[in-house]
Amino acid sequence: xxxxxxxxxxxxxxxxxxxxxxxxxxxxxxxxxxxxxxxxxxxxxxxxxxxxxxxxxxxxxxxxxxxxxxxxxxxxxxxxxxxxxxxxxxxxxxxxxxxxxxxxxxxxxxxxxxxxxxxxxxxxxxxxxxxxxxxxxxxxxxxxxxxxxxxxxxxxxxxxxxxxxxxxxxxxxxxxxxxxxxxxxxxxxxxxxxxxxxxxxxxxxxxxxxxxxxxxxxxxxxxxxxxxxxxxxxxxxxxxxxxxxxxxxxxxxxxxxxxxxxxxxxxxxxxxxxxxxxxxxxxxxxxxxxxxxxxxxxxxxxxxxxxxxxxxxxxxxxxxxxxxxxxxxxxxxxxxxxxxxxxxxxxxxxxxxxxx
Ligand SMILES: *Cc1c(COP(=O)(O)O)cnc(C)c1O
Numbered sequence: 001x002x003x004x005x006x007x008x009x010x011x012x013x014x015x016x017x018x019x020x021x022x023x024x025x026x027x028x029x030x031x032x033x034x035x036x037x038x039x040x041x042x043x044x045x046x047x048x049x050x051x052x053x054x055x056x057x058x059x060x061x062x063x064x065x066x067x068x069x070x071x072x073x074x075x076x077x078x079x080x081x082x083x084x085x086x087x088x089x090x091x092x093x094x095x096x097x098x099x100x101x102x103x104x105x106x107x108x109x110x111x112x113x114x115x116x117x118x119x120x121x122x123x124x125x126x127x128x129x130x131x132x133x134x135x136x137x138x139x140x141x142x143x144x145x146x147x148x149x150x151x152x153x154x155x156x157x158x159x160x161x162x163x164x165x166x167x168x169x170x171x172x173x174x175x176x177x178x179x180x181x182x183x184x185x186x187x188x189x190x191x192x193x194x195x196x197x198x199x200x201x202x203x204x205x206x207x208x209x210x211x212x213x214x215x216x217x218x219x220x221x222x223x224x225x226x227x228x229x230x231x232x233x234x235x236x237x238x239x240x241x242x243x244x245x246x247x248x249x250x251x252x253x254x255x256x257x258x259x260x261x262x263x264x265x266x267x268x269x270x271x272x273x274x275x276x277x278x279x280x281x282x283x284x285x286x287x288x289x290x291x292x293x294x295x296x297x298x299x300x301x302x303x304x305x306x307x308x309x310x311x312x313x314x315x316x317x318x319x320x321x322x323x324x325x326x327x328x329x330x331x332x333x334x335x336x337x338x339x340x341x342x343x344x345x346x347x348x349x350x351x352x353x354x355x356x
Contacts, residue, residue: 001317005344008321009141009169009295010064010190012338014250018194021249022242029241035233037248042230044251045186045200048259049171051178056208058201058226061240064168064187065093066221067199071164071185072097072135074223075207077214080132081105083124083161085152088112088142089324090166094135101217106131112327113143113286113297118151125159133162139170139292142324143285144333146174146292153180162207168199172259173266173294173337182207188243191262191294191337194250197243266293269336269345276349277334280356285331295335297323301356306332309355316351 006013027033041059046052060066072094076082081104084095089112098105106128108120116136125131134156138149149165156163157180164183167176171184173191178184183203188194201223203211211224220237229236254262270293277284277298285297300306306322309332313320323331336345 002344002347003317005318005340005348006338007334007336007348008319009333009335009337010187011196012189012191012193012335013340014193014195014246015253015339017253018246018249021245022195024242024245027241029235029239034235034239034241034244037244038230038235038239039233041244041248041251044248044255045202048251048254049176049178049202050259051202054204054206055178055202056205056227058203058223058230059198059239059244060200060221060226061198061237061243063196064185064190064199067185067187067201068093068166068168069097069218070221070223070226071183071201071203073101073218073221074214075133075162075164075183075211076101076103077132077210079130081128081130082133082135082164083108083121083128083131084135085116085121085137085147086110087114087116087145087147088137088140090137090140090142090168094137094166104130112325113140113145115145115290116147116152118148118155121152121155125155125161131159131161133164135164135166137166138176139167139174139294141169141295142327144291144295144297145286146170146290150177150180153177156180162210169294169337170292172254172262174292175263178202188247188250191266192247192250192254193338194247195243197240198247263293266336269340269342270294270296272342272345273334273336273349276352280349280353282356285327294337295333297327297331297333299331300329304356312355313348313351318348318351
């Protein structure tokens with residue numbers, strides 16, 4: 001019986017080496033072993049993306065949203081506001097975090113899958129000097145749209161704004177231009193190919209002074225509090241220890257493959273799948289040129305419910321992903337993140353063609 005292939009956008013199929021890292025002796029996170037492991041992970045994150053010089057990293061136990069909440073809640077100065085660009089569930093999530101913390105925010109609300117218009121962003125920045133942070137989701141996993149990180153980053157820079165980016169589903173899968181970013185959020189269990197349970201914030205060291213002046217608004221998700229503790233070799237709270245050991249090995253593998261190598265592998269996989277989808281006659285949600293390397297949104301075939309499609313594929317060992325919100329009755333999503341072989345992608349296309 002072949003293994004289940006996960007074509008959902010995380011958690012992903014991992015290598016045996018990463019899985020074996022979960023088999024741990026009993027250990028305490030206050031001991032040197034864990035402190036060394038944490039320091040190693042924090043450094044490897046920066047090494048993998050070649051940002052050691054300007055960036056620092058913070059680990060937090062929890063899914064990607066934990067690191068996102070940490071970054072958003074801890075980075076806005078008192079009395080300032082955030083410009084949130086929303087064109088999917090995850091942009092809306094940043095907006096929700098702002099609301100939970102009662103931040104003032106300006107919102108650029110776009111249709112799901114609609115790319116942002118630079119003139120509208122520039123207008124917002126010109127008209128609202130209270131904006132301190134521009135927040136964007138790089139790969140909007142809702143649709144598979146890759147937002148124009150570089151262009152938005154350039155605008156943020158031009159107006160002296162801090163640029164905060166949710167890179168959770170793009171880091172190591174699509175090219176991320178760190179030169180444009182001030183604060184980036186990522187997670188272990190998507191294109192990094194670790195297990196869920198640990199996520200992270202990467203931010204420019206030059207941000208530290210500003211961040212340090214921001215009042216503590218949350219006990220568990222305070223970014224600078226975690227940073228101070230981790231710089232001193234400690235963890236504030238009990239971490240998800242196995243997920244950290246697995247992330248450490250996943251980062252070794254990423255450094256061996258190189259980020260550029262993995263981005264290429266994912267791009268090739270996406271191309272292979274998309275050629276197959278075209279042959280089957282499936283319709284794409286996002287036009288060519290705007291798609292990420294990691295996920296493809298497709299319209300459901302006429303007369304086929306998502307439940308039926310999902311059920312038949314699952315019976316053949318493939319897990320696909322539903323659309324969210326308004327799209328849930330119209331689309332399905334195929335991610336190509338993780339340690340998936342070419343043979344598995346080939347077999348998937350065959351099964352999909354038969355089911356459709
Ligand atoms: C997966 C994802 C998240 C976080 O989801 P979790 O379930 O908390 O891991 C946030 N943003 C984007 C763009 C994502 O793809």
